Amino acid sequence: MTFEILSTPVNSPASLIFQQCLAEVDPENRSLNSAMNEVGGYFLENAETSPLSNELWNKVLNQTKNKTSVPQINEKHDPLLSQLPLTLRSHLRNKNINWKSFKDVKVASILPKYNNEKLELIHVMPGAKIPQHTHEGNESFLVLHGSYSDEYGDYKQGSVQVRSDDHNHTPVGDAKTGCIGLAYTHGKIKFSGKFGKLLNLIAN
Amino acid sequence: MERLMVKVKNPFVEALQNIAERQDIGSFKKIFDYFGPRLKSFLMKSGADDAVAEEIIQETMTIIWTKADYYDPSVASPSTWIYTIARNKKIDILRKTRKAVLEDIETAILPPVESKADENIEHDQKFEMVAQYLDDLPKDQLDLLKMNFFEEKSHGEIADITKIPLGTVKSRIRLALEKIRGKLEQDGSMVNLNNDGGSKVN
Numbered sequence: 001m002t003f004e005i006l007s008t009p010v011n012s013p014a015s016l017i018f019q020q021c022l023a024e025v026d027p028e029n030r031s032l033n034s035a036m037n038e039v040g041g042y043f044l045e046n047a048e049t050s051p052l053s054n055e056l057w058n059k060v061l062n063q064t065k066n067k068t069s070v071p072q073i074n075e076k077h078d079p080l081l082s083q084l085p086l087t088l089r090s091h092l093r094n095k096n097i098n099w100k101s102f103k104d105v106k107v108a109s110i111l112p113k114y115n116n117e118k119l120e121l122i123h124v125m126p127g128a129k130i131p132q133h134t135h136e137g138n139e140s141f142l143v144l145h146g147s148y149s150d151e152y153g154d155y156k157q158g159s160v161q162v163r164s165d166d167h168n169h170t171p172v173g174d175a176k177t178g179c180i181g182l183a184y185t186h187g188k189i190k191f192s193g194k195f196g197k198l199l200n201l202i203a204n
Numbered sequence: 205m206e207r208l209m210v211k212v213k214n215p216f217v218e219a220l221q222n223i224a225e226r227q228d229i230g231s232f233k234k235i236f237d238y239f240g241p242r243l244k245s246f247l248m249k250s251g252a253d254d255a256v257a258e259e260i261i262q263e264t265m266t267i268i269w270t271k272a273d274y275y276d277p278s279v280a281s282p283s284t285w286i287y288t289i290a291r292n293k294k295i296d297i298l299r300k301t302r303k304a305v306l307e308d309i310e311t312a313i314l315p316p317v318e319s320k321a322d323e324n325i326e327h328d329q330k331f332e333m334v335a336q337y338l339d340d341l342p343k344d345q346l347d348l349l350k351m352n353f354f355e356e357k358s359h360g361e362i363a364d365i366t367k368i369p370l371g372t373v374k375s376r377i378r379l380a381l382e383k384i385r386g387k388l389e390q391d392g393s394m395v396n397l398n399n400d401g402g403s404k405v406n
Contacts, residue, residue, distance in 0.1 A: 008358055009352075011295065016292060031389055034279070036381060037280060038280065038388065041280065042284075043246075043353065044283050044354070047245050049244070050244035050245040050248060056240065060236060060262050064232075064266055064270070067269060
């Protein structure tokens with residue numbers, strides 16, 4: 001599954017951030033992603049050329065005139081941020097994370113909704129349970145920290161699961177570590193349990 | 205094309221270092237002259253029109269200028285770094301032209317860097333080995349990689365175009381990538397040995 005996701009061309013900021021996080025969380029993924037980027041670089045280096053307009057160089061010079069090389073910024077220490085991939089840390093560096101709390105489960109949007117896509121951080125406290133639900137359209141969930149389990153298995157850091165309409169599941173955060181994950185979704189979440197209607201109203 | 209397997213410093217590594225260290229315009233122009241026209245054909249092949257392609261090149265060059273010190277020669281070759289920036293910038297700009305909600309994702313589009321390399325270590329050779337491997341691949345296999353990672357087509361689209369079964373498309377691409385990964389890592393372990401206990405000398 002990882003290979004499929006990493007080699008699918010990205011076409012939106014959400015898919016780009018998700019792919020970069022996936023590449024980062026596991027050394028295997030990272031090296032596979034490096035290999036893919038090297039292939040892209042190889043073709044760029046050997047690409048045909050298309051003539052540039054005459055004024056482009058001056059435009060570039062103008063735009064860079066008063067800019068100098070910017071040193072890397074050291075972020076403020078935040079215990080949660082330090083557990084996230086560099087891609088997310090740098091994306092969130094100057095932003096407030098607006099967590100919405102649903103009891104022991106916290107959800108924060110990472111990018112504004114674009115087309116039908118959502119990118120969210122999900123923080124499941126140790127032992128907490130997300131009520132039974134399915135996903136309209138696909139959800140790709142990447143475990144960034146800790147682990148969780150559901151009716152289908154146990155998932156540790158660096159693993160990715162793709163869920164669709166026919167996966168009715170009840171994720172539970174690991175009793176010791178809880179779980180932080182990145183959810184990339186193309187549709188609404190649909191709760192199916194006792195309080196399903198109410199939860200659907202709150203969550204979507 | 206035969207590549208010389210000798211240690212010749214990639215001129216663009218030096219150019220990027222000159223930009224980072226002393227804002228050298230000559231090095232910047234060298235990168236623009238070589239990569240500008242190539243980026244344009246890449247961007248136009250993957251869906252940008254003339255004006256948008258040049259806008260993306262302009263933004264890419266600005267990132268190269270301001271973030272040259274992020275470039276780490278042990279992580280990627282210069283062309284790979286530039287390719288990654290342009291591809292990511294394209295996603296950002298195409299989204300804006302589609303009149304979506306504007307949001308600053310500037311920092312997110314930068315390829316992440318974890319550590320600065322020891323500048324005394326020669327990394328060019330592992331990237332040369334990758335290029336040599338690709339040079340030697342049969343054309344039909346190279347074309348699959350080109351469609352996937354340069355023309356940005358999905359495995360399904362590639363299977364449709366080439367009439368090769370989807371499973372075969374995937375396994376061929378995967379096999380080539382595993383070989384390339386092996387070459388990148390092989391050299392990496394040697395670099396680590398050489399680098400054992402070494403510290404950066406300024």
